[in-house]
Amino acid sequence: MVVFSDLDRSIIYSKRFLGENSKELEIEVYKGENISYISQKTVNLIKEINKNSCFIPTTTRTTEQFKRIEFSKYGLNFKYAITSNGGNILIDGDIDKDYKIFIEKKLELSSSIDDTIKLLEKYKSVYGIKKIRKAEEFFFYIVVDKEEFDLRSIEGFIREIKGLNWDTYKNGTKVYFVPSALKKSTAIKYICDKLNYKQTFAIGDSIMDKDMLEFCRSSYLLGHGDLVNILQKENPFLVSKKSGFEGTEEVLNSIILSQKNLNNNI
Template sequence: MFKMVVFSDLDRSIIYSKRFLGEDKSELEIEIYKNENISYISKKTVKLIKQLQRNIEFIPTTTRNIEQFKRIEFSKYDIDFKYAITSNGGNILVNGQIDSEYKDYINQKLKNSIHIDEIMKLLEEYKNIKGIKKIRKADNIFAYIVVDNKIFDLKYIELFINKIKDLNWETYINGTKIYFLPQELKKSTAIKYICDKFGYKNTFAIGDSIMDKDMLDFCRSSYLLRHGDLVNSLSKENKYIISRECGFRGSEEVLKYIISYK
């Protein structure tokens, strides 16, 4: 059993959409969707993850649902993960299969919030609001909308946000997506479960966004990518190690930090 464990966000932390490529076309394709390459990883990141895995457990920890997570082709570069946390803490995968013991555990916690079906009914009333492009349900656990920031205004759904807060649901804004999650549905819920189960004490986290904050706060050593939106909302008093570089180079910098940790 490894003594150290890294919980790492994926999008904009380890893998990147093609808009981050710039002029550099040498990065590796890692996700295909509708016959199009949509996500990339740097060659150096692949090498660093493999190097790190010799001594440290690496657990992807993502808001992606199970299907979206499985689209990422890590195995193409001979990277495999025994454990993965998906659905923002809603599922733990063990060798690609749902951990049923954890599923029972999280389902019990989610009973403190109103059921997702009721949230979807409320959200349906807003489907014609200007700027809302998609309404989605993820793994039957949480919901999100995709918006056009040029024409969408958060005030259009303020009533909905306030209403679901009284039903123990939280709202997170992350770029063009706005997530609605039960209060207990957090990355740190799954992380704590894994740490308690396997006795991990030396914990690292890698993230970039507001969706990663509870994970970064939970872990002992937390690395924040400079390009992420969380940087802009930090108080001066925070424990995070913020990367000097952005994008692919920032990911490589953070992985090197962890590998060199004594």
């Protein structure tokens, strides 16, 4: 059994989710500031899952950003991790070279990242676009003002890159432009095929998690996530009743219960 889990707003949270008397654990420091937190219950539940299965962090974060998260500080150590939205698989913290060759071959079906970014140049002055950022050499995104930016203002660009095998995802204050083959599910399928995992679970909250949730057999969606609103009545996933840290704990407890039921039926 294996659990693939998104991180931000699925397992770890920013300050906005902290209560007034919060006792959540600090897990990420950036530029001298604590920016991400995890609950002690979440730590304990992930450890419980890892006793009889494999818990694999699966994130859109780059490898560098992922390594900022101090999981080991609380005794959480992961054999595998997926970073860069499926661009890298880490084994004991090191990049899987075989997978790197595999994914680079798939990315050849899309135009190069530099050529694609150049097409965005004429849209740089669009109202509401604050920054353009490249994530390693895999994908890029714009940071926007949610109140001022209108996705329709770059519709021409979106259509143009779609023909070059690039997809577009809007998630909060960011709009991601990603090669069509670069998906969390690409890396997940690779791991499952390699390690013969059949019982697959997934945890996510956003549009960037949708393909992962669709791929896995049992998938959980955090109730506070944007994807709940996007899917509405067509949502096929299990949605947490609670939000934030408590929502995460609810989902992890459900997975542990499923794990026990599976083991009892063997």
